[in-house]
Amino acid sequence: MAPMQLKAEILRRETLAPDLIRLTFLAPDLAAAARPGQFLMLRAGAVRDPLLRRPLSIHQITTSGWVQVLFKVVGQGTRLLAALAPGQTLDVVGPLGNHFALKSGGNLCLIGGGMGIAPLYFLARELQRRNPPERVVPLLGARTAKELRPLADDFVALGLEPRLATDDGTLGHHGLVIDHLSELLVSGKPWHIYTCGPYPMMRAVVKLCREQGWHCQVSLETMMACGISACLGCAIPAAQLDGPYKHVCKDGPVFGAEEVAWL
Protein backbone atom coordinates (compact mmCIF):
# COMPACT_ATOMS: atom_id res chain seq x y z
CA MET A 1 0.00 0.00 0.00
CA ALA A 2 1.44 3.35 -1.03
CA PRO A 3 1.95 5.87 1.75
CA MET A 4 -0.24 8.96 1.86
CA GLN A 5 0.04 12.47 3.18
CA LEU A 6 -3.04 13.74 4.95
CA LYS A 7 -4.45 16.12 7.52
CA ALA A 8 -6.26 14.14 10.19
CA GLU A 9 -8.65 15.44 12.80
CA ILE A 10 -7.67 14.78 16.41
CA LEU A 11 -10.51 12.95 18.14
CA ARG A 12 -9.02 12.42 21.57
CA ARG A 13 -5.93 13.25 23.58
CA GLU A 14 -5.28 11.16 26.68
CA THR A 15 -2.60 11.77 29.26
CA LEU A 16 -2.07 8.21 30.50
CA ALA A 17 0.69 9.23 32.89
CA PRO A 18 2.79 12.38 33.26
CA ASP A 19 4.26 13.03 29.79
CA LEU A 20 2.77 9.80 28.41
CA ILE A 21 0.32 10.79 25.69
CA ARG A 22 -2.07 8.81 23.52
CA LEU A 23 -3.47 10.64 20.50
CA THR A 24 -6.44 9.31 18.56
CA PHE A 25 -7.15 10.73 15.13
CA LEU A 26 -9.48 10.01 12.25
CA ALA A 27 -7.81 8.60 9.14
CA PRO A 28 -9.93 5.83 7.57
CA ASP A 29 -7.74 5.20 4.51
CA LEU A 30 -4.67 5.01 6.67
CA ALA A 31 -6.36 2.71 9.15
CA ALA A 32 -7.43 0.41 6.34
CA ALA A 33 -3.89 0.20 4.96
CA ALA A 34 -1.88 0.02 8.18
CA ARG A 35 -0.15 -3.17 9.34
CA PRO A 36 1.37 -3.86 12.76
CA GLY A 37 4.94 -2.59 12.93
CA GLN A 38 4.52 0.21 10.41
CA PHE A 39 5.13 3.82 11.40
CA LEU A 40 3.97 7.36 10.67
CA MET A 41 5.83 10.63 10.23
CA LEU A 42 3.90 13.24 12.21
CA ARG A 43 3.90 16.99 12.49
CA ALA A 44 1.69 19.25 14.57
CA GLY A 45 1.62 22.06 12.01
CA ALA A 46 3.75 24.15 9.66
CA VAL A 47 6.37 24.84 12.31
CA ARG A 48 10.00 25.45 11.31
CA ASP A 49 11.58 24.76 14.67
CA PRO A 50 11.69 21.89 15.21
CA LEU A 51 11.80 21.29 11.49
CA LEU A 52 11.43 17.56 11.03
CA ARG A 53 8.48 15.23 11.42
CA ARG A 54 8.50 12.79 14.31
CA PRO A 55 8.50 9.06 13.49
CA LEU A 56 6.00 7.17 15.67
CA SER A 57 4.81 3.61 15.38
CA ILE A 58 1.14 2.83 14.93
CA HIS A 59 -0.24 1.87 18.33
CA GLN A 60 -3.74 0.88 17.41
CA ILE A 61 -6.32 1.14 14.63
CA THR A 62 -10.04 0.52 14.62
CA THR A 63 -12.44 -0.54 11.91
CA SER A 64 -14.15 2.84 12.29
CA GLY A 65 -11.02 4.50 10.90
CA TRP A 66 -9.41 5.64 14.13
CA VAL A 67 -5.66 5.58 14.43
CA GLN A 68 -3.71 5.87 17.68
CA VAL A 69 -0.14 6.78 18.49
CA LEU A 70 1.43 6.55 21.93
CA PHE A 71 4.46 8.59 22.90
CA LYS A 72 6.42 10.21 25.67
CA VAL A 73 7.05 13.93 25.65
CA VAL A 74 10.83 14.11 25.33
CA GLY A 75 11.46 17.34 23.43
CA GLN A 76 9.94 20.20 21.50
CA GLY A 77 8.54 18.04 18.67
CA THR A 78 6.66 15.66 20.94
CA ARG A 79 5.58 18.62 23.13
CA LEU A 80 3.88 20.20 20.10
CA LEU A 81 2.18 16.90 19.25
CA ALA A 82 1.06 16.50 22.87
CA ALA A 83 -0.50 19.98 22.78
CA LEU A 84 -2.92 19.05 19.99
CA ALA A 85 -6.51 19.18 21.16
CA PRO A 86 -9.57 17.40 19.76
CA GLY A 87 -10.77 19.19 16.62
CA GLN A 88 -7.27 20.29 15.63
CA THR A 89 -5.46 18.65 12.74
CA LEU A 90 -2.41 16.45 12.66
CA ASP A 91 -0.24 16.32 9.55
CA VAL A 92 0.45 12.66 8.78
CA VAL A 93 2.61 10.78 6.28
CA GLY A 94 2.20 7.02 6.27
CA PRO A 95 1.86 4.14 6.66
CA LEU A 96 5.61 3.68 6.22
CA GLY A 97 8.08 0.85 6.40
CA ASN A 98 7.58 -2.88 6.54
CA HIS A 99 5.57 -4.76 9.16
CA PHE A 100 5.80 -7.69 11.56
CA ALA A 101 5.26 -11.10 9.99
CA LEU A 102 2.10 -12.41 11.66
CA LYS A 103 2.46 -16.01 12.83
CA SER A 104 -0.42 -18.41 13.15
CA GLY A 105 0.49 -21.26 15.47
CA GLY A 106 3.49 -21.85 17.69
CA ASN A 107 4.38 -20.13 20.93
CA LEU A 108 4.53 -16.39 20.48
CA CYS A 109 6.12 -13.96 22.88
CA LEU A 110 6.00 -10.16 22.64
CA ILE A 111 8.72 -8.36 24.60
CA GLY A 112 8.30 -4.63 25.00
CA GLY A 113 10.09 -2.00 27.03
CA GLY A 114 8.87 1.56 27.54
CA MET A 115 7.54 3.15 24.39
CA GLY A 116 8.53 -0.02 22.54
CA ILE A 117 5.24 -1.38 23.84
CA ALA A 118 3.38 0.96 21.47
CA PRO A 119 3.62 -1.11 18.24
CA LEU A 120 3.32 -4.39 20.16
CA TYR A 121 -0.28 -3.65 21.14
CA PHE A 122 -1.38 -3.43 17.49
CA LEU A 123 0.62 -6.61 16.89
CA ALA A 124 -0.88 -8.41 19.90
CA ARG A 125 -4.39 -7.71 18.67
CA GLU A 126 -3.65 -9.15 15.24
CA LEU A 127 -1.90 -12.20 16.74
CA GLN A 128 -4.69 -12.78 19.23
CA ARG A 129 -7.12 -13.04 16.30
CA ARG A 130 -5.04 -15.80 14.77
CA ASN A 131 -3.95 -17.71 17.86
CA PRO A 132 -5.37 -19.03 21.13
CA PRO A 133 -4.73 -16.40 23.85
CA GLU A 134 -2.57 -18.72 25.96
CA ARG A 135 -0.15 -18.99 23.02
CA VAL A 136 0.46 -15.21 22.90
CA VAL A 137 2.57 -14.11 25.87
CA PRO A 138 3.44 -10.43 26.36
CA LEU A 139 6.37 -9.47 28.58
CA LEU A 140 6.10 -5.75 29.28
CA GLY A 141 8.41 -3.45 31.19
CA ALA A 142 8.54 0.24 32.05
CA ARG A 143 10.05 2.54 34.63
CA THR A 144 7.10 2.68 36.98
CA ALA A 145 3.54 1.48 37.53
CA LYS A 146 1.99 4.76 36.40
CA GLU A 147 3.44 4.27 32.94
CA LEU A 148 2.97 0.54 32.67
CA ARG A 149 -0.49 -0.03 34.12
CA PRO A 150 -2.58 1.72 31.41
CA LEU A 151 -0.67 -0.13 28.68
CA ALA A 152 -0.79 -3.49 30.46
CA ASP A 153 -4.55 -3.10 30.99
CA ASP A 154 -5.06 -2.92 27.22
CA PHE A 155 -3.28 -6.26 26.76
CA VAL A 156 -5.42 -7.77 29.53
CA ALA A 157 -8.53 -6.47 27.76
CA LEU A 158 -7.47 -8.51 24.71
CA GLY A 159 -7.66 -11.61 26.90
CA LEU A 160 -3.88 -11.92 27.25
CA GLU A 161 -1.89 -12.36 30.45
CA PRO A 162 1.06 -9.97 30.30
CA ARG A 163 4.07 -10.55 32.61
CA LEU A 164 5.09 -7.17 33.96
CA ALA A 165 8.24 -5.57 35.28
CA THR A 166 9.05 -2.09 36.52
CA ASP A 167 12.38 -0.49 37.35
CA ASP A 168 11.04 0.70 40.72
CA GLY A 169 9.03 -2.42 41.55
CA THR A 170 5.72 -0.57 41.73
CA LEU A 171 4.09 -3.07 39.37
CA GLY A 172 5.01 -6.66 38.58
CA HIS A 173 8.56 -7.92 38.90
CA HIS A 174 11.01 -5.44 40.45
CA GLY A 175 13.65 -5.37 37.74
CA LEU A 176 14.01 -5.79 34.03
CA VAL A 177 11.49 -7.23 31.63
CA ILE A 178 14.16 -9.60 30.35
CA ASP A 179 14.20 -11.26 33.79
CA HIS A 180 10.95 -12.90 32.63
CA LEU A 181 12.82 -14.65 29.83
CA SER A 182 13.68 -17.49 32.23
CA GLU A 183 9.99 -18.38 32.16
CA LEU A 184 10.26 -19.04 28.44
CA LEU A 185 13.30 -21.25 28.99
CA VAL A 186 11.59 -23.22 31.74
CA SER A 187 8.67 -23.94 29.42
CA GLY A 188 11.00 -26.06 27.31
CA LYS A 189 9.11 -24.99 24.19
CA PRO A 190 10.47 -23.20 21.11
CA TRP A 191 9.34 -19.55 20.92
CA HIS A 192 8.82 -17.01 18.21
CA ILE A 193 9.81 -13.63 19.62
CA TYR A 194 8.69 -10.13 18.69
CA THR A 195 10.51 -7.30 20.45
CA CYS A 196 10.66 -3.53 20.57
CA GLY A 197 12.22 -1.29 23.19
CA PRO A 198 15.55 0.01 24.51
CA TYR A 199 18.57 -1.28 22.62
CA PRO A 200 20.17 -3.14 25.58
CA MET A 201 16.87 -4.95 26.19
CA MET A 202 16.56 -6.04 22.57
CA ARG A 203 20.22 -7.06 22.46
CA ALA A 204 19.70 -9.34 25.47
CA VAL A 205 16.59 -10.81 23.86
CA VAL A 206 18.41 -11.38 20.60
CA LYS A 207 21.31 -13.07 22.39
CA LEU A 208 18.98 -15.54 24.08
CA CYS A 209 17.14 -16.22 20.83
CA ARG A 210 20.42 -16.94 19.09
CA GLU A 211 21.46 -19.35 21.85
CA GLN A 212 18.11 -21.13 21.78
CA GLY A 213 17.65 -21.08 18.01
CA TRP A 214 14.41 -19.13 18.33
CA HIS A 215 13.23 -16.85 15.56
CA CYS A 216 13.15 -13.18 16.55
CA GLN A 217 11.67 -10.11 14.89
CA VAL A 218 12.92 -6.75 16.19
CA SER A 219 11.50 -3.29 15.58
CA LEU A 220 14.22 -0.62 15.52
CA GLU A 221 14.28 3.14 15.68
CA THR A 222 16.89 5.70 14.61
CA MET A 223 17.20 9.37 13.87
CA MET A 224 15.33 9.87 10.64
CA ALA A 225 14.62 12.96 8.54
CA CYS A 226 12.14 11.80 5.89
CA GLY A 227 10.84 8.26 6.56
CA ILE A 228 10.52 7.60 2.81
CA SER A 229 14.09 6.51 1.97
CA ALA A 230 15.05 9.81 0.38
CA CYS A 231 17.49 11.17 2.96
CA LEU A 232 19.29 7.88 3.80
CA GLY A 233 19.82 9.29 7.28
CA CYS A 234 18.48 6.22 9.11
CA ALA A 235 21.37 3.88 8.25
CA ILE A 236 22.28 1.09 10.67
CA PRO A 237 25.05 -1.50 10.37
CA ALA A 238 23.98 -4.80 8.84
CA ALA A 239 24.95 -8.16 10.34
CA GLN A 240 27.69 -8.29 7.74
CA LEU A 241 29.58 -5.32 9.11
CA ASP A 242 31.47 -4.40 5.95
CA GLY A 243 28.38 -4.76 3.74
CA PRO A 244 25.92 -2.07 2.77
CA TYR A 245 24.06 -0.33 5.60
CA LYS A 246 20.41 -1.16 6.24
CA HIS A 247 17.94 1.71 6.31
CA VAL A 248 15.38 1.59 9.09
CA CYS A 249 12.65 3.40 7.15
CA LYS A 250 12.78 1.17 4.07
CA ASP A 251 14.39 -2.14 5.05
CA GLY A 252 12.65 -1.93 8.46
CA PRO A 253 11.60 -0.84 10.97
CA VAL A 254 11.07 -4.59 11.53
CA PHE A 255 14.11 -6.77 10.97
CA GLY A 256 14.93 -10.38 11.51
CA ALA A 257 17.39 -10.24 14.42
CA GLU A 258 19.99 -11.96 12.25
CA GLU A 259 19.88 -9.22 9.59
CA VAL A 260 21.43 -6.46 11.68
CA ALA A 261 24.55 -5.99 13.80
CA TRP A 262 24.22 -6.08 17.60
CA LEU A 263 27.06 -3.91 18.81
Next chain:
Amino acid sequence: MALSDLDLSCRIGALTLQNPVLTASGTFGYGREFESFVNLHRLGAVVVKGISLAPRRGNPPPRVVETACGMLNAIGLENVGVERFLAEKMDYLRGMRATVIVNILGDSVEEYAELAGLLDGVAGIAAIEVNISCPNVKKGGVAFGTDPKMAAAVTKAVKGATKLPVIIKLSPNVTDIALMAKAVEAAGADAVSLINTLLGMAIDIRSRRPRLANVVGGLSGPAIKPVALRMVWQVARAVQIPVIGIGGIATAEDALEFLIAGASAIEVGTANFINPRACEDILNGIGAYLEANKMTSVRELVGSLAV
Protein backbone atom coordinates in the same frame (compact mmCIF):
# COMPACT_ATOMS: atom_id res chain seq x y z
CA MET B 1 -5.81 32.68 -16.13
CA ALA B 2 -5.23 29.00 -15.76
CA LEU B 3 -1.83 27.78 -14.70
CA SER B 4 -1.39 26.31 -18.18
CA ASP B 5 -1.68 29.78 -19.76
CA LEU B 6 1.23 31.08 -17.76
CA ASP B 7 4.68 30.78 -19.25
CA LEU B 8 6.68 29.18 -16.48
CA SER B 9 9.44 27.91 -18.71
CA CYS B 10 13.07 28.71 -18.09
CA ARG B 11 16.31 28.14 -19.97
CA ILE B 12 19.37 26.46 -18.55
CA GLY B 13 21.92 26.71 -21.34
CA ALA B 14 20.54 24.86 -24.36
CA LEU B 15 17.93 23.20 -22.16
CA THR B 16 14.40 24.55 -21.77
CA LEU B 17 12.57 23.43 -18.64
CA GLN B 18 8.79 23.62 -18.44
CA ASN B 19 9.02 25.40 -15.10
CA PRO B 20 11.65 26.56 -12.64
CA VAL B 21 10.95 24.08 -9.81
CA LEU B 22 13.59 21.36 -9.51
CA THR B 23 14.41 18.90 -6.77
CA ALA B 24 17.72 19.23 -4.97
CA SER B 25 20.05 16.26 -5.26
CA GLY B 26 20.13 14.01 -2.22
CA THR B 27 16.68 15.03 -1.03
CA PHE B 28 14.55 13.26 -3.62
CA GLY B 29 16.16 9.85 -4.00
CA TYR B 30 15.92 8.66 -7.59
CA GLY B 31 12.40 10.08 -7.93
CA ARG B 32 10.44 6.91 -7.33
CA GLU B 33 10.56 7.46 -3.55
CA PHE B 34 8.06 10.29 -4.12
CA GLU B 35 5.75 8.54 -6.57
CA SER B 36 2.75 8.57 -4.25
CA PHE B 37 3.17 12.28 -3.44
CA VAL B 38 4.33 14.14 -6.55
CA ASN B 39 3.61 14.03 -10.30
CA LEU B 40 7.19 13.79 -11.45
CA HIS B 41 6.40 14.91 -14.99
CA ARG B 42 5.04 18.21 -13.64
CA LEU B 43 8.39 19.24 -12.17
CA GLY B 44 10.89 21.41 -13.98
CA ALA B 45 13.35 18.60 -13.45
CA VAL B 46 14.16 15.81 -11.07
CA VAL B 47 17.77 16.15 -9.93
CA VAL B 48 18.63 12.69 -8.69
CA LYS B 49 20.79 11.60 -5.78
CA GLY B 50 24.48 12.16 -6.55
CA ILE B 51 26.08 9.34 -8.52
CA SER B 52 29.67 8.19 -8.39
CA LEU B 53 31.58 5.79 -10.59
CA ALA B 54 31.53 2.99 -7.98
CA PRO B 55 28.75 2.46 -5.41
CA ARG B 56 29.39 4.20 -2.09
CA ARG B 57 28.40 2.88 1.31
CA GLY B 58 28.21 6.27 2.96
CA ASN B 59 29.17 7.28 6.49
CA PRO B 60 28.49 5.35 9.69
CA PRO B 61 25.48 6.46 11.75
CA PRO B 62 24.37 8.77 13.24
CA ARG B 63 24.12 10.58 9.93
CA VAL B 64 21.51 13.24 10.62
CA VAL B 65 20.74 15.58 13.49
CA GLU B 66 18.09 18.25 13.81
CA THR B 67 19.24 21.80 14.56
CA ALA B 68 17.39 25.11 14.96
CA CYS B 69 15.20 25.54 11.85
CA GLY B 70 17.35 23.05 10.00
CA MET B 71 19.29 19.82 10.01
CA LEU B 72 22.84 18.60 9.66
CA ASN B 73 23.62 15.60 7.51
CA ALA B 74 26.69 13.54 6.88
CA ILE B 75 25.26 10.81 4.67
CA GLY B 76 28.61 10.41 2.96
CA LEU B 77 27.26 10.35 -0.59
CA GLU B 78 25.82 6.84 -0.31
CA ASN B 79 24.68 5.85 -3.79
CA VAL B 80 24.23 2.85 -6.05
CA GLY B 81 26.94 3.83 -8.53
CA VAL B 82 26.51 4.81 -12.17
CA GLU B 83 26.13 1.28 -13.53
CA ARG B 84 23.20 0.36 -11.29
CA PHE B 85 21.72 3.83 -11.66
CA LEU B 86 21.49 3.43 -15.42
CA ALA B 87 20.33 -0.18 -15.22
CA GLU B 88 17.80 0.15 -12.39
CA LYS B 89 16.68 3.75 -11.97
CA MET B 90 16.44 5.40 -15.39
CA ASP B 91 13.68 3.22 -16.86
CA TYR B 92 11.22 4.37 -14.24
CA LEU B 93 12.10 8.05 -14.69
CA ARG B 94 11.78 7.74 -18.49
CA GLY B 95 8.42 6.03 -18.03
CA MET B 96 7.24 8.90 -15.83
CA ARG B 97 8.29 11.39 -18.52
CA ALA B 98 10.35 13.21 -15.93
CA THR B 99 13.05 15.63 -17.01
CA VAL B 100 16.11 14.11 -15.39
CA ILE B 101 19.25 15.93 -14.31
CA VAL B 102 21.94 13.60 -13.00
CA ASN B 103 24.10 14.91 -10.19
CA ILE B 104 27.64 13.50 -10.31
CA LEU B 105 30.51 13.41 -7.85
CA GLY B 106 34.06 12.12 -7.87
CA ASP B 107 37.43 11.83 -6.16
CA SER B 108 39.42 13.10 -9.12
CA VAL B 109 39.01 15.23 -12.25
CA GLU B 110 39.31 12.06 -14.31
CA GLU B 111 36.47 10.38 -12.42
CA TYR B 112 34.14 13.30 -13.09
CA ALA B 113 35.00 13.18 -16.78
CA GLU B 114 34.49 9.43 -16.99
CA LEU B 115 31.08 9.72 -15.33
CA ALA B 116 30.01 12.51 -17.65
CA GLY B 117 31.06 10.37 -20.59
CA LEU B 118 29.00 7.42 -19.37
CA LEU B 119 25.89 9.60 -19.07
CA ASP B 120 26.34 11.30 -22.43
CA GLY B 121 23.76 10.13 -24.92
CA VAL B 122 21.68 8.17 -22.41
CA ALA B 123 18.01 8.62 -23.34
CA GLY B 124 16.08 10.66 -20.81
CA ILE B 125 18.99 12.52 -19.26
CA ALA B 126 18.58 16.24 -19.88
CA ALA B 127 21.61 17.67 -18.10
CA ILE B 128 24.39 16.98 -15.64
CA GLU B 129 24.81 18.75 -12.32
CA VAL B 130 28.31 18.50 -10.89
CA ASN B 131 28.82 18.36 -7.13
CA ILE B 132 32.22 19.97 -6.62
CA SER B 133 31.99 19.98 -2.82
CA CYS B 134 33.81 16.62 -2.67
CA PRO B 135 37.43 16.28 -1.58
CA ASN B 136 40.06 15.99 -4.29
CA VAL B 137 41.82 12.83 -3.14
CA LYS B 138 44.90 13.52 -5.29
CA LYS B 139 45.27 17.01 -3.82
CA GLY B 140 45.22 16.07 -0.14
CA GLY B 141 41.46 16.11 0.21
CA VAL B 142 40.82 19.79 -0.46
CA ALA B 143 37.32 20.20 -1.85
CA PHE B 144 37.29 20.96 -5.60
CA GLY B 145 34.72 23.64 -4.94
CA THR B 146 36.95 25.69 -2.66
CA ASP B 147 39.65 26.33 -5.23
CA PRO B 148 38.82 28.22 -8.45
CA LYS B 149 41.49 26.38 -10.43
CA MET B 150 40.30 22.92 -9.38
CA ALA B 151 36.65 23.88 -9.93
CA ALA B 152 37.53 25.11 -13.41
CA ALA B 153 39.48 21.93 -14.13
CA VAL B 154 36.48 19.76 -13.22
CA THR B 155 34.17 21.94 -15.30
CA LYS B 156 36.44 21.76 -18.33
CA ALA B 157 36.86 17.99 -18.02
CA VAL B 158 33.11 17.37 -17.72
CA LYS B 159 32.31 19.71 -20.60
CA GLY B 160 34.84 17.88 -22.73
CA ALA B 161 33.23 14.53 -22.00
CA THR B 162 29.57 15.31 -22.73
CA LYS B 163 27.31 17.24 -25.04
CA LEU B 164 24.74 17.63 -22.26
CA PRO B 165 24.30 21.00 -20.54
CA VAL B 166 26.54 21.13 -17.47
CA ILE B 167 25.46 22.79 -14.23
CA ILE B 168 28.15 23.29 -11.60
CA LYS B 169 26.78 23.11 -8.04
CA LEU B 170 28.76 25.56 -5.95
CA SER B 171 29.88 25.15 -2.35
CA PRO B 172 29.10 28.02 0.01
CA ASN B 173 32.10 27.16 2.17
CA VAL B 174 34.28 29.75 0.44
CA THR B 175 35.19 33.37 1.01
CA ASP B 176 33.98 34.67 -2.35
CA ILE B 177 31.40 32.52 -4.11
CA ALA B 178 31.14 34.95 -7.05
CA LEU B 179 34.80 34.26 -7.78
CA MET B 180 34.05 30.54 -7.94
CA ALA B 181 31.08 31.15 -10.22
CA LYS B 182 33.18 33.24 -12.59
CA ALA B 183 35.89 30.56 -12.65
CA VAL B 184 33.48 27.81 -13.73
CA GLU B 185 31.71 30.13 -16.17
CA ALA B 186 35.06 30.84 -17.84
CA ALA B 187 35.71 27.09 -17.95
CA GLY B 188 32.53 26.53 -19.94
CA ALA B 189 29.77 25.81 -17.38
CA ASP B 190 26.29 26.24 -18.86
CA ALA B 191 24.82 27.20 -15.47
CA VAL B 192 25.60 27.26 -11.77
CA SER B 193 23.43 26.01 -8.92
CA LEU B 194 23.90 27.20 -5.36
CA ILE B 195 24.20 26.71 -2.51
CA ASN B 196 25.23 23.27 -1.40
CA THR B 197 25.06 22.74 2.38
CA LEU B 198 27.01 24.87 4.82
CA LEU B 199 29.55 22.97 6.88
CA GLY B 200 28.45 22.72 10.51
CA MET B 201 28.48 20.58 13.62
CA ALA B 202 26.54 19.77 16.78
CA ILE B 203 27.69 18.40 20.12
CA ASP B 204 25.93 16.28 22.72
CA ILE B 205 26.89 18.05 25.95
CA ARG B 206 26.06 15.02 28.12
CA SER B 207 28.48 12.67 26.40
CA ARG B 208 30.66 15.51 25.03
CA ARG B 209 30.69 13.70 21.74
CA PRO B 210 29.76 15.00 18.28
CA ARG B 211 26.15 14.27 17.31
CA LEU B 212 27.28 13.09 13.86
CA ALA B 213 29.63 10.12 13.55
CA ASN B 214 31.43 12.11 10.86
CA VAL B 215 31.83 14.98 13.40
CA VAL B 216 30.94 17.63 10.80
CA GLY B 217 28.07 17.70 8.33
CA GLY B 218 26.12 19.88 5.95
CA LEU B 219 23.55 22.31 7.31
CA SER B 220 20.33 22.66 5.32
CA GLY B 221 16.77 23.84 5.78
CA PRO B 222 15.16 27.24 6.44
CA ALA B 223 18.08 28.21 8.71
CA ILE B 224 20.36 28.71 5.69
CA LYS B 225 17.95 30.58 3.42
CA PRO B 226 19.20 34.14 4.06
CA VAL B 227 22.79 33.07 3.38
CA ALA B 228 21.78 31.23 0.22
CA LEU B 229 19.73 34.15 -1.03
CA ARG B 230 22.62 36.56 -0.51
CA MET B 231 24.98 34.27 -2.40
CA VAL B 232 22.55 33.79 -5.29
CA TRP B 233 22.18 37.53 -5.58
CA GLN B 234 25.96 38.04 -5.60
CA VAL B 235 26.51 35.31 -8.19
CA ALA B 236 23.65 36.41 -10.45
CA ARG B 237 25.27 39.84 -10.68
CA ALA B 238 28.69 38.36 -11.40
CA VAL B 239 27.97 35.89 -14.23
CA GLN B 240 26.07 35.78 -17.51
CA ILE B 241 25.07 32.10 -17.30
CA PRO B 242 21.79 31.06 -15.58
CA VAL B 243 21.78 30.65 -11.83
CA ILE B 244 19.74 28.00 -10.03
CA GLY B 245 18.92 28.98 -6.46
CA ILE B 246 19.05 26.42 -3.65
CA GLY B 247 18.98 26.74 0.12
CA GLY B 248 16.14 26.45 2.60
CA ILE B 249 13.33 26.84 0.08
CA ALA B 250 10.18 25.47 1.70
CA THR B 251 7.38 27.62 0.28
CA ALA B 252 6.48 29.46 -2.92
CA GLU B 253 7.35 32.72 -1.15
CA ASP B 254 10.86 31.42 -0.51
CA ALA B 255 11.19 30.40 -4.16
CA LEU B 256 9.97 33.80 -5.36
CA GLU B 257 12.66 35.54 -3.31
CA PHE B 258 15.34 33.55 -5.12
CA LEU B 259 13.81 34.30 -8.55
CA ILE B 260 13.65 38.01 -7.74
CA ALA B 261 17.27 37.86 -6.56
CA GLY B 262 18.27 36.58 -10.00
CA ALA B 263 17.80 32.83 -10.04
CA SER B 264 16.32 31.46 -13.28
CA ALA B 265 15.17 28.35 -11.45
CA ILE B 266 15.24 26.90 -7.96
CA GLU B 267 15.80 23.55 -6.29
CA VAL B 268 13.76 22.33 -3.34
CA GLY B 269 15.77 20.27 -0.87
CA THR B 270 15.19 19.57 2.79
CA ALA B 271 11.55 20.68 2.45
CA ASN B 272 10.89 17.43 0.55
CA PHE B 273 11.60 15.52 3.77
CA ILE B 274 8.95 17.41 5.72
CA ASN B 275 6.38 17.99 3.01
CA PRO B 276 6.79 15.37 0.29
CA ARG B 277 4.47 17.46 -1.88
CA ALA B 278 6.59 20.60 -1.42
CA CYS B 279 7.70 20.86 -5.06
CA GLU B 280 4.20 20.86 -6.47
CA ASP B 281 2.94 23.17 -3.73
CA ILE B 282 5.72 25.62 -4.60
CA LEU B 283 5.01 25.33 -8.32
CA ASN B 284 1.33 26.09 -7.75
CA GLY B 285 2.22 29.00 -5.50
CA ILE B 286 4.53 30.56 -8.08
CA GLY B 287 1.72 30.36 -10.64
CA ALA B 288 -0.72 31.98 -8.25
CA TYR B 289 1.74 34.79 -7.53
CA LEU B 290 2.30 35.52 -11.23
CA GLU B 291 -1.44 35.60 -11.78
CA ALA B 292 -2.09 37.86 -8.80
CA ASN B 293 0.61 40.22 -10.06
CA LYS B 294 -0.65 40.09 -13.65
CA MET B 295 2.53 38.61 -15.03
CA THR B 296 2.43 36.18 -17.92
CA SER B 297 5.96 34.79 -17.68
CA VAL B 298 8.09 33.78 -14.76
CA ARG B 299 11.02 35.33 -16.60
CA GLU B 300 9.57 38.78 -15.86
CA LEU B 301 10.37 38.05 -12.26
CA VAL B 302 13.94 36.80 -12.61
CA GLY B 303 16.42 39.37 -11.36
CA SER B 304 13.69 41.99 -10.86
CA LEU B 305 15.07 43.02 -7.48
CA ALA B 306 14.81 46.78 -7.02
CA VAL B 307 17.75 47.83 -4.89
